[in-house]
Amino acid sequence: MENLIRLSFLLGVIGPSGGTVLLVGLPNVVNSPENQPSGTSVFTFSVNSTSSLSSGFPYIINSSPLTKAFKISSTPTDYKVLTTGSPVLDFETTQNSFDLQIFVQDELGDTDLQILTVLLTNVNEPPVFLDNLADQVVMLYISEGSSIGAIYQIKASDPEDSTNTLTFSLTPASAPFNVSPIGAISSTKIFDYESDPHSYSLVVEVKDPKGLSVNGTLIISITNLNDETPYFTTTTTTYPIPEEQRPGTIVANVTAQDPDGVGFINTLLYRINTPTEYFTINQLTGVIQISMTIDREAVPFRLHPNIILEIEVRDSPSGGHSSTTVITFIVQDMNDNPPVCSEYAFSKSVPETEITGTLIIDLNNFCKDIDVESPNNVFNFSGLAGLGSSERFQLIPAGSGKIVLTGNLDFEDPNNLAVGNEYSLTVVVQDVAPPYYTNNIYVYVKTIPVNEFPPVFSSPSFVFNVSELSPPGTKIGQLYATDKDFPFIGITYSIVTGGSTLGSTDIFWIDPSTGNLQLANYADYETTPKYVFTVQAEDSGSLVSTASVTVNILEANDEEPICLPNSYALSVPVDQAIGTNIQGFRLTCTDRDSGPRSFRYFINSGNINNHFAFSPDSGSNISSLVLARPFDYSGGSDTTWDYSLRVYITDDNLLSATARSIGVIQTGTVTLNIHAYIPGLTTLRTTTTPAVTYVLRTANVYSASGWYVPFVITLGCLLLLGLLGYLTYILAKYIRCRPSPKPDTQQLIETPEKKKIKHDVFWESTKINTVFDGEAQDPVTGHIYEYNSKSGARRWKDTKQPIAAEQTSPHVAVTPSGPTPRATPTKREKTPSNPVKADEIALRPVTSNRLQTPGQASPKVESANEGSANRSPSPRTPPKVS
Structure with a gap:
């Protein structure tokens, strides 16, 4: 609108041939091919001016139809009308003619306005892409493993005539793709991300029937899927590890790779499938560490030092694929144990006659090193020291542990006596490998004396x-x-x-x-x-x-004379002549240590009035019995008719006085029985055959081997006496005579009125060791008394005397339905070990109904304490007497 207003203003001030500024070459009509790129020069003109142009001039103030497809660019000498490329002027789709109003103004205010008419000319154009290939590289993604088939449809058209048939092609031709006549691009294989290229760059070419073509770039990327199993890249499967490693020590690092990992976010997880307490694995890195100290000498590693682990690697996050590998750890033996001996002190006894070269002890039989492998389990012995270690004992061969006798141990050699006949040796057992563990062994060699010499x-x-x-x-x-x-x-x-x-x-x-x-x-x-x-x-x-x-x-005179006959009976007439042999009797004596002339005969006893004598009485081993003195029975001098003579025969008649003084005299005995008779009164014929009597002497000799007989007899008697004494004591202790009960002299209970039925009341006295554990007040006297809660025994508290029967009688009441009960002690008990005192006797009434007539009530005996319970309260109510 601003341009229109400005155009109207200019039209109002610009007239033909006005001013001093002039657009040279304008107005004009030019032809421009269609679809020119931006910056293509359409027309060149110049400006004549007497002064400098105003800033920004000249420029296109208007176009018919309105378009921004053109612009003015200045050069040092002239001005050019250029295409802007936006919009692209296409003969088939846009206006074919454009009127461009070019306006210029100088600093003096002079202006000029001219028209440039641009006519589009039709050009035979190549096909054009109707999709993204028209202005960019198209990116396609195919998942690996996808089936063969169409992956893209090319959209293109011929600008000259949309009905023209176009030709499609792909470059390079070796790529596993093809294009159909209608522009459908298809894959010719199933792609594997791990083995095939990850992307393909295709140039798509489209030609029209006149041979003009257009190219587009198509990049096909193969996307990775988790369809591969990870595999281990670690080539080492055997790891030697020393024993006794600290927990946490890294011993191996297994690595794996997932073929899907390139260009694909993936994490591999490791774990140990084999149950083990000795190793752990980092699940993210595959680092294997010691988790428990391994002792090579322990079971099972002593015999089987290999630890086999199965390691598994699994991909993630899908976790659908895994693989395993087996690695082996070989536990290496270290010298971590000193030599161990079953004993460290040995005592050996060696005879003193043992020859040199004798093996005293082989310490190898008692020592071992539990380390498994050599040289860790190899040890030797050295450092033999101690008394006699150099002169009499050595390790042969050196280091072998065999202590060999190299000197003599003769006890009779005064230079060879060890202290206490014992040699104290010290041997060092030592590893041959670092760190050279050592232990001391003590060997005590005791020399045994040998009986070499006879007495x-x-x-x-x-x-x-x-x-x-x-x-x-x-x-x-x-x-x-x-x-x-x-x-x-x-x-x-x-x-x-x-x-x-x-x-x-x-x-x-x-x-x-x-x-x-x-x-x-x-x-x-x-x-x-x-x-x-x-x-x-x-x-x-x-x-x-x-x-x-x-x-x-x-020789000594130690034999008695032996005379024959030893005993004899004779008879002699009272008128026997003196000096004559009596009945021809003779003694014949022998003595083994005395000669025939050494005998002496004398009558020791029985020779009343000395009627008899021996002739000769000495100097001969044969002597006769003669009548030495006549009998005098008529005169009364003799009264004995039977004589028993005890005859002694000694062998001392030839011994010296010195011999007699020391008592070396032996005596034999003979007994003669002589009967005196009066001839003519009886006829006596001696028919007695001389008898020989052997006298046996028995010597009672003590035998030392029989000492135990009197000892055993004496000991048995003492034990028997002790047993009898103990039985007597037991009988005396438990069998005692029970005294007869004495009748009571006082009536304890008032005599009730006599009735037909007699009720006998007996008092049972019990002797006990009384403990008075309660107190109460007597309701009659008002005095305080003590009582035993179990037996009922009572005594006055002040005097410590038992309550008399007359004082206790009010406490016992008997219903007047029967005759007066008579208190008769019928039973007495006492403890043998505890004497019963007078104040420890409790009377307990016992009612007998043996005379009760059926239908009659028994007399009622109750304690007075029951009736006076309300009147005489006590800390502890005494027991009832029933």
Whole structure:
């Protein structure tokens, strides 16, 4: 509208040939081809002016028809009418003629207005795209895996004639696409994003029948789908890891790739499918870490050090595809354990005679290193130290742990005695691999003495003398032997042969510890005057030596005379002549240690009035009994007719006075029974055969082996006496005589009126240990008394005396329906261990209905406390007496 107004104004002031400014070349008519691009020159003109042009002039002030398809552009010399390209002037669709009014004005105000007519000329144009190909690159997207088929329809037309048939083509021809005659573009294959190109750039060409063409660009992109399984890119499947790694230590990093990942937002997730407590995996990065310390020496890694894990990778977010791989961790052994020994202190006993080169102990049998692999489990022994370590003990070979004896251990060598006969050795067991763990082992070698030497007697033979009168236990002498073995343990002496009399027990006994030789029995010179026997000395190792012992038995007068006959009966007439042999009797005596002339005879007893004597009375081993004094029965001097003579025969008549003084006199006895008779009164013929009487003497010898017999008998008697005493005590404690009850002298209950039915009331007395746990006031006297809540016993509180019967009788009431009850104590109880006191007797009435007639009521006995309960309150109501 502004331009129209301005045009009207100008038309009003501009006239023909007005002013000093002039548009040269205008008015004019020009031809311009259709569809010229922007900036195409349509017409060139110039301006003549005497002054400078006003700013912005010349310009097109109007057009017919109105259009903005033209503009004026200035150059240093002239002006050009150019196409603007908007709109595009098309012969077929727009006006074919345009009148452009060009106006110019100088600074003086002079103006000029001319018309330029532009005539459009028809040009044979190529086809045009009717879709986006006309002005841009068209982007198409095809999902991988899509089926073969049409993907795009080209829309084009021939501007000259829309009915013309156009020809379509694609470049490059090798692309897996084709175009149909009607412009339909189709794919010729199923695309795989992972193996095919991800995009194709196609040039679409459209030709008209005259050969003119138009090109458009079509870019086809293949879109990725999650149709591929991820795969592991890690090529390492075996990982050696040291044992004892800290939790959190990274031991592996598995990686994977998803073929769908290129150009496709995707996340891979990792996890361990194998159950394990030793490893964890980062699900986003695939980093595998230690989660628990692994001990190579523990089960199962000691035998099976490989840990096999199945690792799974899965794509995300769809999560529809996964794959697995197996990796193996080989747990490597480290020297993390020192050598371990079952014992660290050993005690070995070695005989002193052990030869050099003897193996004392092999420590390898007791030590081990639980590390699995070499050299971690290899160790050696070194540092043998201690008493005797260099002179007598060594590790052979070095480091082997075999302690070998290299010196002597002879106890008899004074330079070879260890403290307490024991050598203390120290050995170091050490790893051969870093960090060289060590432990100390202590070996105590105790030297055992060996019985190398037998005992040796101080003399090969010993001679001793002993009197045959010496009693058992007499020391004869001592045998002594020595033993070169060290330490000296002891020698045992024994008699091995001889030392006894044929048919009797051993005569000699030797102390096994001291070698003292003693008599064990009486020796008999007459039986064996000399003993030759062998004594043995034996050490603790059963080595023995012997010595010959000769014991000479010194003769002594130790035998009694033995006379025959030992007992005899004789008869003698009263008129026997003096000095004559009585009935031809003779004694014949023998003595093994006395000669025939050593006997002496005398009558010790029974020789009344000395009628009898022996002739000879000494100096002979045969003597006769003679009448030494006549009988005098008629004169009364003799009254005894039977004589019993006790005859002693001694062997001392040849011994010296010194011998007699020491009592070495032996005596034999003979008994003679003599009967005196008067010849002619009786005929007495002696027919008695001399009898021999053997006197046996028994010696009661104590046997030390039977000491336990009197001990056991004595102990049994003491135990029996103790048992009898205990039973007597029990009987005396629990069996006591019960005293007879005494009748009561006072009537406790008033006598009721007599009736037909008699009711006997008995009082049962119970002796108890009373504890008075309550107090009450007597309703009659008003005094305070104490009572036992269980037994009913009472006593006055002030005097601590029991309540008398007459004072307690008001507390017991009997209904007057029966005769007067009689209180009779029928039962008494007491505890044996607790004496009963007078104030601990409670009377408890007992009612007997044995005389009650059926239908009659029993007498009622009640406590007075029941009737006086309201009148005499107490802290604790005493029990009722029923």
